[in-house]
Amino acid sequence: MDIINNVIMGFIISLQFSSLLYCFIGAILGTLVGVLPGIGPAATIALLLPITYRLSALDATIMLAGIYYGAMYGGSTTSILVNIPGEAASVVTTLDGYEMAKKGRAGPALGISAFGSFIGGTAGVIGLMLISVPLSKAALKFGPPEYFGLMCMGLTLVIYLAQKSLLKAMIMAILGVIISTVGMDIFTADIRFSLGFKEMMDGIDIIPLLMGFFGLSEVMINLEQKIRREHIRSAKFRELFPSVRDWIDSRFALVQGTILGFFLGVLPGGGAILGSFACYAVEKKFSKHPEKFGTGVIEGVAAPETANNAASTGSFVPLFVLGIPPNIVGALLLSSFMIHGLQPGPNFIRDNPNLFWGVIGSMYIGNVMSLIFNLPMIPIWVRLLKIPYNLLFPLIILFCTIGAYSINNNVFDILAMGFFGLLGYILRKLDFELAPLVLAFILGRLMETSLRQSLSMSDGSFMIFFTRPIAAVALFVTLVSLISAVVPTLRKVREKIVEQKEDE
Secondary structure, eight states, X not given: OHHHHHHHHHHHHHTXXXXXXXXXXXXXXXXXXXXXXXXXXXXXXXXXXXXXGGSOHHHHHHHHHHHHHHHHHHTHHHHHHHSOOSSGGGTTHHHHHHHHHHTTXXXXXXXXXXXXXHHHHHHHHHHHHHHHHHHHHXXXXXXXXXXXXXXXXXXXXXXXXXXXXXXXXXXXXXHHHHHHTOEXXXXXXXXXXXXTOGGGTTOOOHHHHHIIIIIIHHHHHHHTSOOOOGGGOOOOGGGGSOOHHHHHHHHHHHHHHHHHHHHHHHSTTOHHHHHHHHHXXXXXXXXXXXXXXXXXXXXXXXXXXXXXXXXXXXTHHIIIIIOOOOSHHHHHHHHHHXXXXXXXXXXXXXXXXXXXXXXXXXXXXXXXXXXXXXXXXXHHHHHGGGSOHXXXXXXXXXXXXXXXHHHHTOHHXXXXXXXXXXXXXXXXXXXXXXXXXXXXXXXXXXXXXXXXXXXXXXTTOTTHHHHSHHHHHHHHHHHHHHHHHHHHHHHHHHHHHHHHHHHO
């Protein structure tokens, strides 16, 4: 009964004019930020943080939270239309979303993305409301050894991201881990692999890498091909939204994306990025037609887009109840709390019920606002595909350049984007896939940090990973996944060798 009263109180607070206004501003800003490639919610929140000084803690939190989950809505737009992820969590959406657009199904892809984001975000708010405390207690059991096991298990997702060669996917994952080690060693402060560039002392930023790999390389690939424009034919309004068949095909993706995405969002270090990759991998693993993933199946869009919104909402659990920022956005939100004299932790909900339940109510309303804003935009976004390529390509390069430069206001990031664009072009020409590299790059530094922290705890003994149950189970699952993927591949190679010998 108490929870019903709290929810009612939350809606009363969130329906006040100022709360509605800042909820609307946050959701719209977040969506627009998601559409513009490279800027991302973290950079936007950092830029707008000074504006919140004069706002109340409630209004500031409502607006900043709206930017975060709104960006998850908008991030799929350029991923689907032009193969450029608007935000890191939307990388995996490019695999099937862009292929759907090329087949003339950009509308249904954008539609299922919007509906999936709404379902994941709304269910995530319910989870945040009902099970914050139990989940936070479980998250407390995760130390560096457990995170290392989780990151290793996350790296095995490259097995399911591989559309062609498993060996090439593993090579790309190794390359991604190597790139993630560039910069200052977090323990010794030694500079590693910076090639003498002081701009690389803090490591390589994810945005220039994404803009280069998925933006510039896509332009380079398309410039040397005669592009057919069949996929931009005029379509009836009802054809721009998912059909009944699409909903049936996506039903399991929506469910597992919501559940798995939320729980991965609760874990610090997991979040929307790992959630979107993991849910895509799970959907492909249990699909009746896994070979079709990467060719434009709608469940390949529904799973990651549902997951990243569920995960972004789940990430508020450790922030509110433990005072632990689960990611960069969480750290910025924690800064906002501290500016207003608030300290999230075990007593936060008890001491600030109006703020907590007001934010919960605003998340419900914000998800509805984002859906209402996104659906009418689908026909407009689809019309963008009618822009001639001689105009579209310069615009893509322009947005990529703005996205890369806007993070640090540094020309070096534009040069880095150019380098990764050329590298991505060469790798794609050699049939190497880019998604495994991005996943490994994101997880690499987290994995290294948790590994070295674990070894510091155990005085250099690797037994710490086998004496802690959660870490041991995660590493066991990692080993089983690798064996189950490598053995069939080796068997096929051996069969080919035997066939060649018989032919000789």
